[in-house]
Every structure is written in C-alpha cells, then in structure tokens.
Amino acid sequence: MYSFKNDYSEGAHPRILQALVETNLIQEDGYGGDQFTQKAIELIKQHIGNDDVDVHLLSGGTQTNLIAISAFLKPHEAAIAASTGHIFTHETGAIEATGHKIIAVDTKDGKLTPAHVEQVLNDHPDEHMVKPKLVYISNSTEIGTIYQKEELIQLSETCKKNNLLLFMDGARLGSALCSKENDLELSAIPSLVDVFYIGGTKNGALLGEALILCREALKEDFRYHMKQKGALLAKGRVLGIQFQELFKDNLYFELASHANEMAEKLNNELKKEGFSFLTASPSNQIFPIFSNALIKELQTKFAFHIWEEVDKEHSAIRLVTSWATKESEVVAFVEAIKGRAL
Numbered sequence: 164m165y166s167f168k169n170d171y172s173e174g175a176h177p178r179i180l181q182a183l184v185e186t187n188l189i190q191e192d193g194y195g196g197d198q199f200t201q202k203a204i205e206l207i208k209q210h211i212g213n214d215d216v217d218v219h220l221l222s223g224g225t226q227t228n229l230i231a232i233s234a235f236l237k238p239h240e241a242a243i244a245a246s247t248g249h250i251f252t253h254e255t256g257a258i259e260a261t262g263h264k265i266i267a268v269d270t271k272d273g274k275l276t277p278a279h280v281e282q283v284l285n286d287h288p289d290e291h292m293v294k295p296k297l298v299y300i301s302n303s304t305e306i307g308t309i310y311q312k313e314e315l316i317q318l319s320e321t322c323k324k325n326n327l328l329l330f331m332d333g334a335r336l337g338s339a340l341c342s343k344e345n346d347l348e349l350s351a352i353p354s355l356v357d358v359f360y361i362g363g364t365k366n367g368a369l370l371g372e373a374l375i376l377c378r379e380a381l382k383e384d385f386r387y388h389m390k391q392k393g394a395l396l397a398k399g400r401v402l403g404i405q406f407q408e409l410f411k412d413n414l415y416f417e418l419a420s421h422a423n424e425m426a427e428k429l430n431n432e433l434k435k436e437g438f439s440f441l442t443a444s445p446s447n448q449i450f451p452i453f454s455n456a457l458i459k460e461l462q463t464k465f466a467f468h469i470w471e472e473v474d475k476e477h478s479a480i481r482l483v484t485s486w487a488t489k490e491s492e493v494v495a496f497v498e499a500i501k502g503r504a505l
Contacts, residue, residue: 165492166466169365170335170422170447170485175405176367182408183369183401193397195220200403206410207361207373212350217376219385220402221394224334225254227360227372232297233261234388235328235358235381240296242330243283245270247305249332264293272442273304274314277321284325298322301332302347303339307444310339312347319355328378331359335446337366337419343427344445353377363405367418367486371402418486422447425484425493432497437504441470441479450479457503465496 166172174180191197204218221227228250232242241264244251250258251267258265266287268279275298283295298318303309310318322329331352333339336359340349352359357378363371376382389395396402409415426447433440433451441450452473453461458480461467468481484493 164464164466165489165495167482167484167488167496168466168468170338170483171365173485173487175369176408176414176418176486178414179368179405179408182404186400186404191400193399194395195399195403197400197403199400199407203373203403203406203410206407207375210349210410211353211375213353213377216353217382217385219374219376219389220399220406221360221372221374221389222370222396222402223364224249224332224360224362224372225257226392226394227374228254228299228332229257229261230388230392230394231330231358231360231374232258232263232299233392234385235330236263236296238262239290239294241266241287241293242297242299243268243275243280243295243327244299245273245275245279245301245304247273248299249301249305249334250299252305265299266293266295272308273301273306274308274310275300275318276314277317280318280321280325280327295327297328297330299330299332301334303335303342303444303446303448306442306450307446307448308442309342309345309446310347311345312351315347315352315355322357328358328381329356331356333360334362334372335365335448336361337415338423338446338448341416341419341423342445343423357381361415363402363409363415365485366409366415366422368405368409369401371405373406419447422484422486422488425488425490426482428490428493429482429484429496432493433500436497436501438500441473447484449482451482452477452479453500454503457500461496461499464499 246267361373
C-alpha cells in the first residue's frame with residue numbers, strides 16, 4: 164500500500180543521511196554551538212538576503228508555534244487564526260495550554276485578509292475581552308492555498324497599522340514558494356512579517372524547522388524560552404547538519420518542486436477524468452471529491468485522509484505528495500480512478 168497521507172512518511176533525503184554519517188564522530192559543542200548549526204544559520208541568512216534576522220533551529224512545527232507564540236504574547240493577549248489553521252485544529256490545544264486564546268475566523272480559502280483582522284479587532288474593543296495581538300497564517304495553508312505577494316503586503320500593512328504581530332507558519336513554505344502560482348520571494352518575507360519559519364520536517368529533513376525572528380523586540384531572551392520548554396537540544400548538531408545540507412545549494416527548493424510536480428500531475432489527471440475538488444490548491448496538497456464507494460476501493464491500495472463529507476454519497480479526500488513521491492505511484496493512482504467520475 165502506497166501512502167499519500169502526508170509529506171513526512173519517508174525518512175530523509177539520502178544526502179542528509181550521508182552528511183549525518185560522515186560527521187557522526189566529529190566532536191562538537193552542544194545546544195546549537197556546533198559548527199554545522201552556525202554554518203546552517205549563515206546559509207539561511209544568505210538565502211533570505213538578510214543578516215539582521217535571528218535564526219533558531221527547533222525540532223517540529225507544533226513546538227515552534229507554541230514556543231514562539233507564548234514567548235511573544237502577554238498573558239491577556241490572543242492570536243488570530245483561520246478556523247482551518249494548524250494551531251487551532253491540529254495541535255491539541257498547545258497554544259491554549261500556554262494560556263493564550265486563539266480567535267478563530269472562518270475563511271473560504273484558508274487565508275486571512277485585512278477585513279478578517281479588522282473584524283476581530285472590532286469585536287474585541289476593551290479589557291473585558293482578550294486583546295488580539297498576533298495574526299497567525301500558514302503558507303501554504305492547511306487546505307493547500309498560498310498567499311500571493313500583494314495579499315501578504317496588505318495583511319502586513321494592516322498588522323503594522325494596528326500594532327499586531329504577523330507570524331507565518333512555514334511548515335510547507337517550500338511548497339508555497341515553489342508553486343507555479345507563487346509570486347512571493349523568500350527574500351521579501353522578512354520585511355512583511357515579524358516572524359516565520361522554514362519547514363524541514365515536511366521537505367526532506369528527518370526533523371526540524373528554522374524559525375526566523377525579524378522584529379528586533381522579539382529576539383531578546385528567546386533561547387531562554389526554548390530551554391524552558393525543552394527545545395534547546397543538547398545535540399543541536401542534528402538539526403544544523405540537516406539545514407546546512409538543505410541550504411548549501413538549492414536542494415531545499417528542488418525537493419519542494421518535485422513534491423509540487425507530483426501533486427500537479429495528480430491534479431491535472433483527475434481533472435481530465437472529470438473529478439471536482441474541494442479547493443483549488445497549487446501546492447503539494449490536493450483535495451479531490453470522490454464517491455464513498457470509490458474511496459473504499461482506493462483504500463485497499465492507497466493510504467490517504469478523508470478530509471470531510473461533501474454529501475451522503477461523496478467525500479473530499481486529501482492527497483499529499485512529498486520530495487520522495489514516486490511518479491509510478493501517481494500513475495498507479497490515476498489508473499485506479501479512470502472512468503469512475505460521477
């Protein structure tokens with residue numbers, strides 16, 4: 164059975180495994196003081212084109228989100244997120260467990276707009292309610308959509324006007340930036356957001372996210388927050404080696420491009436067969452709508468998530484491709500659904 168459930172089913176790109184083996188017996192300082200982490204940080208800053216940011220390597224997305232958001236907010240402050248946002252739907256109340264409310268907003272495409280933010284601010288006018296302080300977005304979103312540059316500019320301007328922090332979850336940032344519909348450059352992001360991260364877990368690394376602090380006021384004492392919440396790894400080299408390998412050339416973007424190409428092939432072939440989609444996704448997640456009977460058949464050969472019920476006879480499923488997805492398996496999936504559109 165082949166899995167389209169997620170983009171972290173496989174281990175890591177062979178170059179990363181090779182680098183881990185080759186450096187295994189080199190003795191290094193712990194907690195990110197090793198040469199590999201320092202080189203990785205240097206390379207990331209070069210790719211971003213900004214030396215003024217702080218870069219911290221953490222093990223996973225939920226850990227990164229909860230440490231960053233709890234570090235930046237005062238006890239009475241809250242985060243704004245789309246109702247499909249990862250911090251609201253798939254992190255077991257991690258943000259709330261740190262004492263901060265998430266104000267969820269229903270959106271049609273998983274993306275927040277200035278109008279959404281302004282409405283939340285209007286609905287929270289005084290000290291009898293939590294104070295909205297941070298706007299959380301994902302790029303790509305949980306339903307595969309991406310932010311265009313102008314959309315991010317407008318959101319950024321709204322946040323600056325209202326003294327709000329803008330935080331971009333980049334667990335799948337590689338896929339977003341390598342999408343054929345994308346017009347946002349990695350180098351433009353630091354000027355538009357206060358903090359973001361570059362996801363490695365879902366793009367060829369064994370594990371790891373690179374958190375980028377862009378606003379000066381957020382940098383102070385951040386390693387204290389990491390240590391207190393168990394994220395300052397003694398063997399920080401494990402993260403550093405991986406990000407050094409991903410960013411010493413264009414490997415990070417090559418892996419994301421492959422994932423997108425496989426998703427695009429699936430998307431195009433399903434459209435040719437007459438299937439419709441829950442959402443228009445230009446990234447490595449697609450959401451076709453199948454009959455429940457067809458879904459049951461497909462589950463004997465492929466693993467995937469049933470995303471939501473469309474009606475009594477049909478459901479949307481999520482197909483996720485990765486840096487390691489085999490084109491032959493994409494072809495096999497297409498063959499299994501040929502002639503089955505209703």
